[in-house]
Amino acid sequence: MATVADRAVRTREISPAFAFIGRRILGAAAALFVASILIFAGTSILPGDAASVVLGRGGTPQKVQELKRALHLDRPAYQEYVGWLKGIFTGDLGDSAVGLAQGAKHAPIWPLISDPVKNSLALAGITALLMIPLSLLLGVAAGVFAGRPLDHAISVGSLVAIALPEFVIASLLVGVFFVGLHLLPPVAIVPPGEDPLSHPTKLILPVLTLLLASLAGGIRMVRAGMVEALQTEYVQVARLNGLGERRVLVRYALRNALGPSVQVLAQNLQYLIGGIIVTETVFAYPGLGSTLVDAVRNRDITVVQSVAMLIAFVYVTLNLVADLLVVLLVPKLREPA
Numbered sequence: 001m002a003t004v005a006d007r008a009v010r011t012r013e014i015s016p017a018f019a020f021i022g023r024r025i026l027g028a029a030a031a032l033f034v035a036s037i038l039i040f041a042g043t044s045i046l047p048g049d050a051a052s053v054v055l056g057r058g059g060t061p062q063k064v065q066e067l068k069r070a071l072h073l074d075r076p077a078y079q080e081y082v083g084w085l086k087g088i089f090t091g092d093l094g095d096s097a098v099g100l101a102q103g104a105k106h107a108p109i110w111p112l113i114s115d116p117v118k119n120s121l122a123l124a125g126i127t128a129l130l131m132i133p134l135s136l137l138l139g140v141a142a143g144v145f146a147g148r149p150l151d152h153a154i155s156v157g158s159l160v161a162i163a164l165p166e167f168v169i170a171s172l173l174v175g176v177f178f179v180g181l182h183l184l185p186p187v188a189i190v191p192p193g194e195d196p197l198s199h200p201t202k203l204i205l206p207v208l209t210l211l212l213a214s215l216a217g218g219i220r221m222v223r224a225g226m227v228e229a230l231q232t233e234y235v236q237v238a239r240l241n242g243l244g245e246r247r248v249l250v251r252y253a254l255r256n257a258l259g260p261s262v263q264v265l266a267q268n269l270q271y272l273i274g275g276i277i278v279t280e281t282v283f284a285y286p287g288l289g290s291t292l293v294d295a296v297r298n299r300d301i302t303v304v305q306s307v308a309m310l311i312a313f314v315y316v317t318l319n320l321v322a323d324l325l326v327v328l329l330v331p332k333l334r335e336p337a
Helices: 004-044 050-058 061-070 077-090 097-101 109-144 149-163 166-180 200-230 233-240 245-282 288-297 301-329
Strands: none
Touching (some): 004 301, 097 301, 109 149, 109 200, 109 245, 109 301, 166 200, 200 245, 288 301
8 A cells, every 4th residue: 555655756756747748738828819810910900901802892881891791800909819719619610701702691610611621630740650650760860770772862962852942842833743644643632522532642742742741850859869879878788788779769769769769759640730721722621721812812811710720730739749749759858857
């Protein structure tokens, strides 16, 4: 039976980890709050009257006022923000300005963006499932064979990938696989309501584009961590004790190399979310990026706000998950001060 002293020791041992997690959760909440203010302010200060822009030449003063009331643009800015923020927490994202301008009594945003969200999640999910293991595999290989031809090949390939933006990579892939080899379609148009996974050939080029654009950072960080870990004293001692090389790499070197690498992999996933906007536009893929571009073009402010806030939420959540994984991988963070 544990004594009071034993329980006190265990409490002191786990308190640094809980304090770290608590600080990160509070930081994530604060970041989302600041992001909401910036998104709302950024869309509100755009020049011109949003209602008039959406209605176009057919916007009579009466119709403009009606649309303003429907979008709550006739209220003070702080009331608009509080109402919008409250709607986010209750799941009511409001109505699409374009939908209301076209005569609909209600044009809720979530049904409008639900299919694009699913399509983007499918594209990002497939890319992430390939990116994370490939980053680890290629980074470990480059670190283990540092200074050898394999390391040079991986490093040069990573530098080339970093230097090329998504639209250039996409153009090169289309030139090779469509123009040159006639193997894959140059666009990724998925019929409305259909599962993008039922059109696998259309996803190959967008996934390859995102994969090549997001791999390099993770590979280079894992490589650097492996090179450093393989030179540490505890790895040398493990080898002298006769442990197999595979066990040394996995149990000692890789785990310590993953600590700093997790943050970079999370940043790559965040970059992936941003890269989706460009990639979906290039390949005409009906995802969240295309929806955001169309909403900006049509000055559909409510849709822009909702999509931007959703992207911010994904960014902050990925960063939070990475921080929590670091607690698991780095023992020092679980030690009492």
